[in-house]
Amino acid sequence: MIKNLFLVFCTVGLFVAAIQREQKNNSFSASTQLLADSVDVETGLALDPNFMIVKAQCTGCHSPKLILQHRFTRDEWLSKIRWMQRNHKLWDLGQTEKTVLDYLAKHYAPNQAAYSRREPLRNVKWYKLEE
Ligand code: HEC
Incomplete structure:
Protein backbone atom coordinates (compact mmCIF):
# COMPACT_ATOMS: atom_id res chain seq x y z
CA MET A 1 0.00 0.00 0.00
CA VAL A 39 20.28 41.18 -34.80
CA ASP A 40 21.18 38.89 -37.68
CA VAL A 41 21.72 35.44 -36.19
CA GLU A 42 24.49 34.44 -38.59
CA THR A 43 26.69 37.54 -38.39
CA GLY A 44 25.52 39.24 -35.18
CA LEU A 45 25.17 42.52 -37.13
CA ALA A 46 22.22 44.81 -36.44
CA LEU A 47 19.28 44.28 -38.77
CA ASP A 48 18.06 47.28 -40.73
CA PRO A 49 17.35 47.98 -44.41
CA ASN A 50 21.08 48.52 -45.14
CA PHE A 51 22.19 45.34 -43.42
CA MET A 52 22.56 43.26 -46.62
CA ILE A 53 24.83 45.86 -48.27
CA VAL A 54 27.07 45.98 -45.20
CA LYS A 55 27.14 42.21 -44.98
CA ALA A 56 28.20 41.99 -48.62
CA GLN A 57 30.90 44.68 -48.37
CA CYS A 58 32.28 44.01 -44.92
CA THR A 59 32.22 40.33 -44.07
CA GLY A 60 34.11 38.84 -47.02
CA CYS A 61 37.62 39.11 -45.58
CA HIS A 62 37.15 38.90 -41.85
CA SER A 63 34.69 38.02 -39.18
CA PRO A 64 31.90 40.53 -38.55
CA LYS A 65 33.15 40.43 -34.96
CA LEU A 66 35.85 42.91 -35.98
CA ILE A 67 33.00 45.36 -36.61
CA LEU A 68 31.02 44.37 -33.52
CA GLN A 69 34.02 44.88 -31.25
CA HIS A 70 34.51 48.51 -32.25
CA ARG A 71 32.74 51.80 -31.63
CA PHE A 72 33.77 54.69 -33.89
CA THR A 73 32.43 58.01 -35.08
CA ARG A 74 31.50 58.31 -38.74
CA ASP A 75 34.86 59.93 -39.52
CA GLU A 76 36.74 57.23 -37.68
CA TRP A 77 34.83 54.53 -39.57
CA LEU A 78 35.74 56.30 -42.81
CA SER A 79 39.41 56.35 -41.87
CA LYS A 80 39.25 52.61 -41.03
CA ILE A 81 37.85 52.01 -44.51
CA ARG A 82 40.61 54.14 -46.07
CA TRP A 83 43.17 52.26 -43.98
CA MET A 84 41.86 48.90 -45.25
CA GLN A 85 41.86 50.27 -48.79
CA ARG A 86 45.49 51.38 -48.44
CA ASN A 87 46.81 48.31 -46.66
CA HIS A 88 44.45 45.39 -47.07
CA LYS A 89 43.16 45.52 -50.65
CA LEU A 90 39.68 46.69 -49.70
CA TRP A 91 37.99 47.78 -52.91
CA ASP A 92 36.37 51.13 -53.70
CA LEU A 93 32.91 50.92 -52.10
CA GLY A 94 31.51 53.33 -54.71
CA GLN A 95 27.96 54.46 -54.02
CA THR A 96 27.58 52.02 -51.17
CA GLU A 97 30.21 53.84 -49.11
CA LYS A 98 27.66 56.36 -47.84
CA THR A 99 25.18 53.58 -47.02
CA VAL A 100 27.82 51.59 -45.17
CA LEU A 101 28.90 54.67 -43.19
CA ASP A 102 25.29 55.53 -42.34
CA TYR A 103 24.82 52.02 -41.01
CA LEU A 104 28.07 51.93 -39.02
CA ALA A 105 27.52 55.38 -37.51
CA LYS A 106 23.97 54.45 -36.57
CA HIS A 107 24.66 51.11 -34.88
CA TYR A 108 28.31 51.19 -33.81
CA ALA A 109 28.88 54.73 -32.57
CA PRO A 110 31.00 55.49 -29.47
CA ASN A 111 27.98 56.01 -27.23
CA GLN A 112 26.59 52.57 -27.97
CA ALA A 113 27.46 49.77 -25.59
CA ALA A 114 28.97 46.64 -27.08
CA TYR A 115 26.53 44.68 -24.98
CA SER A 116 23.48 45.74 -23.08
CA ARG A 117 23.63 46.38 -19.38
CA ARG A 118 21.44 48.19 -16.92
CA GLU A 119 21.45 51.95 -16.54
CA PRO A 120 23.70 53.28 -13.77
CA LEU A 121 21.90 53.68 -10.45
CA ARG A 122 20.74 57.19 -9.67
CA ASN A 123 20.20 58.89 -6.29
CA VAL A 124 21.97 56.17 -4.36
CA LYS A 125 21.76 56.76 -0.63
CA TRP A 126 24.80 55.36 1.13
CA TYR A 127 24.77 54.45 4.77
CA LYS A 128 27.46 53.45 7.23
CA LEU A 129 27.62 49.85 8.30
CA GLU A 130 27.71 49.54 12.08
CA GLU A 131 30.50 47.51 13.56
C1 HEC B 1 39.43 43.11 -48.78
C2 HEC B 1 39.32 42.56 -47.44
C3 HEC B 1 38.52 43.36 -46.42
C4 HEC B 1 37.23 43.81 -46.52
C5 HEC B 1 36.25 43.60 -47.66
C6 HEC B 1 36.94 44.52 -45.30
N1 HEC B 1 38.02 44.46 -44.46
FE1 HEC B 1 38.08 45.17 -42.56
N2 HEC B 1 39.98 44.47 -42.37
C7 HEC B 1 40.67 43.76 -43.33
C8 HEC B 1 41.94 43.33 -42.79
C9 HEC B 1 42.99 42.51 -43.50
C10 HEC B 1 41.97 43.79 -41.44
C11 HEC B 1 43.06 43.57 -40.40
C12 HEC B 1 42.68 42.30 -39.69
C13 HEC B 1 43.53 42.03 -38.51
O1 HEC B 1 44.15 42.94 -37.98
O2 HEC B 1 43.51 40.85 -38.10
C14 HEC B 1 40.73 44.50 -41.21
C15 HEC B 1 40.38 45.08 -40.02
C16 HEC B 1 39.17 45.69 -39.75
C17 HEC B 1 38.82 46.31 -38.51
C18 HEC B 1 39.69 46.38 -37.25
C19 HEC B 1 40.45 47.66 -37.34
C20 HEC B 1 41.34 47.88 -36.16
O3 HEC B 1 41.64 49.04 -35.87
O4 HEC B 1 41.76 46.90 -35.51
C21 HEC B 1 37.56 46.81 -38.64
C22 HEC B 1 36.76 47.56 -37.59
C23 HEC B 1 37.14 46.50 -39.98
N3 HEC B 1 38.12 45.81 -40.62
C24 HEC B 1 35.92 46.87 -40.51
C25 HEC B 1 35.53 46.62 -41.81
C26 HEC B 1 34.34 47.17 -42.41
C27 HEC B 1 33.34 48.09 -41.72
C28 HEC B 1 34.29 46.70 -43.69
C29 HEC B 1 33.25 47.03 -44.75
C30 HEC B 1 33.37 48.36 -45.30
C31 HEC B 1 35.47 45.86 -43.89
N4 HEC B 1 36.20 45.86 -42.74
C32 HEC B 1 35.76 45.18 -45.06
C33 HEC B 1 40.25 43.47 -44.61
C34 HEC B 1 39.01 43.77 -45.11
Whole structure:
Protein backbone atom coordinates (compact mmCIF):
# COMPACT_ATOMS: atom_id res chain seq x y z
CA MET A 1 0.00 0.00 0.00
CA ILE A 2 2.70 2.52 1.06
CA LYS A 3 4.81 1.36 -1.84
CA ASN A 4 1.98 2.17 -4.25
CA LEU A 5 1.49 5.59 -2.74
CA PHE A 6 5.20 6.26 -3.18
CA LEU A 7 4.99 5.27 -6.84
CA VAL A 8 2.05 7.61 -7.37
CA PHE A 9 4.01 10.50 -5.83
CA CYS A 10 6.99 9.81 -8.03
CA THR A 11 4.88 9.74 -11.17
CA VAL A 12 3.16 13.01 -10.30
CA GLY A 13 6.52 14.57 -9.49
CA LEU A 14 7.98 13.60 -12.85
CA PHE A 15 4.91 14.93 -14.58
CA VAL A 16 5.16 18.32 -12.87
CA ALA A 17 8.90 18.52 -13.61
CA ALA A 18 8.22 17.79 -17.27
CA ILE A 19 5.64 20.56 -17.49
CA GLN A 20 7.95 23.07 -15.82
CA ARG A 21 10.72 22.15 -18.20
CA GLU A 22 8.41 22.65 -21.14
CA GLN A 23 7.52 26.13 -19.90
CA LYS A 24 11.19 27.03 -19.47
CA ASN A 25 11.97 25.95 -23.01
CA ASN A 26 9.14 28.08 -24.32
CA SER A 27 10.39 31.23 -22.64
CA PHE A 28 13.87 30.49 -23.95
CA SER A 29 12.72 30.32 -27.55
CA ALA A 30 10.72 33.52 -27.05
CA SER A 31 13.85 35.41 -25.98
CA THR A 32 15.90 34.02 -28.89
CA GLN A 33 13.15 35.23 -31.17
CA LEU A 34 13.49 38.71 -29.68
CA LEU A 35 17.20 38.64 -30.39
CA ALA A 36 16.63 37.42 -33.92
CA ASP A 37 14.33 40.37 -34.58
CA SER A 38 17.03 42.99 -34.01
CA VAL A 39 20.28 41.18 -34.80
CA ASP A 40 21.18 38.89 -37.68
CA VAL A 41 21.72 35.44 -36.19
CA GLU A 42 24.49 34.44 -38.59
CA THR A 43 26.69 37.54 -38.39
CA GLY A 44 25.52 39.24 -35.18
CA LEU A 45 25.17 42.52 -37.13
CA ALA A 46 22.22 44.81 -36.44
CA LEU A 47 19.28 44.28 -38.77
CA ASP A 48 18.06 47.28 -40.73
CA PRO A 49 17.35 47.98 -44.41
CA ASN A 50 21.08 48.52 -45.14
CA PHE A 51 22.19 45.34 -43.42
CA MET A 52 22.56 43.26 -46.62
CA ILE A 53 24.83 45.86 -48.27
CA VAL A 54 27.07 45.98 -45.20
CA LYS A 55 27.14 42.21 -44.98
CA ALA A 56 28.20 41.99 -48.62
CA GLN A 57 30.90 44.68 -48.37
CA CYS A 58 32.28 44.01 -44.92
CA THR A 59 32.22 40.33 -44.07
CA GLY A 60 34.11 38.84 -47.02
CA CYS A 61 37.62 39.11 -45.58
CA HIS A 62 37.15 38.90 -41.85
CA SER A 63 34.69 38.02 -39.18
CA PRO A 64 31.90 40.53 -38.55
CA LYS A 65 33.15 40.43 -34.96
CA LEU A 66 35.85 42.91 -35.98
CA ILE A 67 33.00 45.36 -36.61
CA LEU A 68 31.02 44.37 -33.52
CA GLN A 69 34.02 44.88 -31.25
CA HIS A 70 34.51 48.51 -32.25
CA ARG A 71 32.74 51.80 -31.63
CA PHE A 72 33.77 54.69 -33.89
CA THR A 73 32.43 58.01 -35.08
CA ARG A 74 31.50 58.31 -38.74
CA ASP A 75 34.86 59.93 -39.52
CA GLU A 76 36.74 57.23 -37.68
CA TRP A 77 34.83 54.53 -39.57
CA LEU A 78 35.74 56.30 -42.81
CA SER A 79 39.41 56.35 -41.87
CA LYS A 80 39.25 52.61 -41.03
CA ILE A 81 37.85 52.01 -44.51
CA ARG A 82 40.61 54.14 -46.07
CA TRP A 83 43.17 52.26 -43.98
CA MET A 84 41.86 48.90 -45.25
CA GLN A 85 41.86 50.27 -48.79
CA ARG A 86 45.49 51.38 -48.44
CA ASN A 87 46.81 48.31 -46.66
CA HIS A 88 44.45 45.39 -47.07
CA LYS A 89 43.16 45.52 -50.65
CA LEU A 90 39.68 46.69 -49.70
CA TRP A 91 37.99 47.78 -52.91
CA ASP A 92 36.37 51.13 -53.70
CA LEU A 93 32.91 50.92 -52.10
CA GLY A 94 31.51 53.33 -54.71
CA GLN A 95 27.96 54.46 -54.02
CA THR A 96 27.58 52.02 -51.17
CA GLU A 97 30.21 53.84 -49.11
CA LYS A 98 27.66 56.36 -47.84
CA THR A 99 25.18 53.58 -47.02
CA VAL A 100 27.82 51.59 -45.17
CA LEU A 101 28.90 54.67 -43.19
CA ASP A 102 25.29 55.53 -42.34
CA TYR A 103 24.82 52.02 -41.01
CA LEU A 104 28.07 51.93 -39.02
CA ALA A 105 27.52 55.38 -37.51
CA LYS A 106 23.97 54.45 -36.57
CA HIS A 107 24.66 51.11 -34.88
CA TYR A 108 28.31 51.19 -33.81
CA ALA A 109 28.88 54.73 -32.57
CA PRO A 110 31.00 55.49 -29.47
CA ASN A 111 27.98 56.01 -27.23
CA GLN A 112 26.59 52.57 -27.97
CA ALA A 113 27.46 49.77 -25.59
CA ALA A 114 28.97 46.64 -27.08
CA TYR A 115 26.53 44.68 -24.98
CA SER A 116 23.48 45.74 -23.08
CA ARG A 117 23.63 46.38 -19.38
CA ARG A 118 21.44 48.19 -16.92
CA GLU A 119 21.45 51.95 -16.54
CA PRO A 120 23.70 53.28 -13.77
CA LEU A 121 21.90 53.68 -10.45
CA ARG A 122 20.74 57.19 -9.67
CA ASN A 123 20.20 58.89 -6.29
CA VAL A 124 21.97 56.17 -4.36
CA LYS A 125 21.76 56.76 -0.63
CA TRP A 126 24.80 55.36 1.13
CA TYR A 127 24.77 54.45 4.77
CA LYS A 128 27.46 53.45 7.23
CA LEU A 129 27.62 49.85 8.30
CA GLU A 130 27.71 49.54 12.08
CA GLU A 131 30.50 47.51 13.56
C1 HEC B 1 39.43 43.11 -48.78
C2 HEC B 1 39.32 42.56 -47.44
C3 HEC B 1 38.52 43.36 -46.42
C4 HEC B 1 37.23 43.81 -46.52
C5 HEC B 1 36.25 43.60 -47.66
C6 HEC B 1 36.94 44.52 -45.30
N1 HEC B 1 38.02 44.46 -44.46
FE1 HEC B 1 38.08 45.17 -42.56
N2 HEC B 1 39.98 44.47 -42.37
C7 HEC B 1 40.67 43.76 -43.33
C8 HEC B 1 41.94 43.33 -42.79
C9 HEC B 1 42.99 42.51 -43.50
C10 HEC B 1 41.97 43.79 -41.44
C11 HEC B 1 43.06 43.57 -40.40
C12 HEC B 1 42.68 42.30 -39.69
C13 HEC B 1 43.53 42.03 -38.51
O1 HEC B 1 44.15 42.94 -37.98
O2 HEC B 1 43.51 40.85 -38.10
C14 HEC B 1 40.73 44.50 -41.21
C15 HEC B 1 40.38 45.08 -40.02
C16 HEC B 1 39.17 45.69 -39.75
C17 HEC B 1 38.82 46.31 -38.51
C18 HEC B 1 39.69 46.38 -37.25
C19 HEC B 1 40.45 47.66 -37.34
C20 HEC B 1 41.34 47.88 -36.16
O3 HEC B 1 41.64 49.04 -35.87
O4 HEC B 1 41.76 46.90 -35.51
C21 HEC B 1 37.56 46.81 -38.64
C22 HEC B 1 36.76 47.56 -37.59
C23 HEC B 1 37.14 46.50 -39.98
N3 HEC B 1 38.12 45.81 -40.62
C24 HEC B 1 35.92 46.87 -40.51
C25 HEC B 1 35.53 46.62 -41.81
C26 HEC B 1 34.34 47.17 -42.41
C27 HEC B 1 33.34 48.09 -41.72
C28 HEC B 1 34.29 46.70 -43.69
C29 HEC B 1 33.25 47.03 -44.75
C30 HEC B 1 33.37 48.36 -45.30
C31 HEC B 1 35.47 45.86 -43.89
N4 HEC B 1 36.20 45.86 -42.74
C32 HEC B 1 35.76 45.18 -45.06
C33 HEC B 1 40.25 43.47 -44.61
C34 HEC B 1 39.01 43.77 -45.11
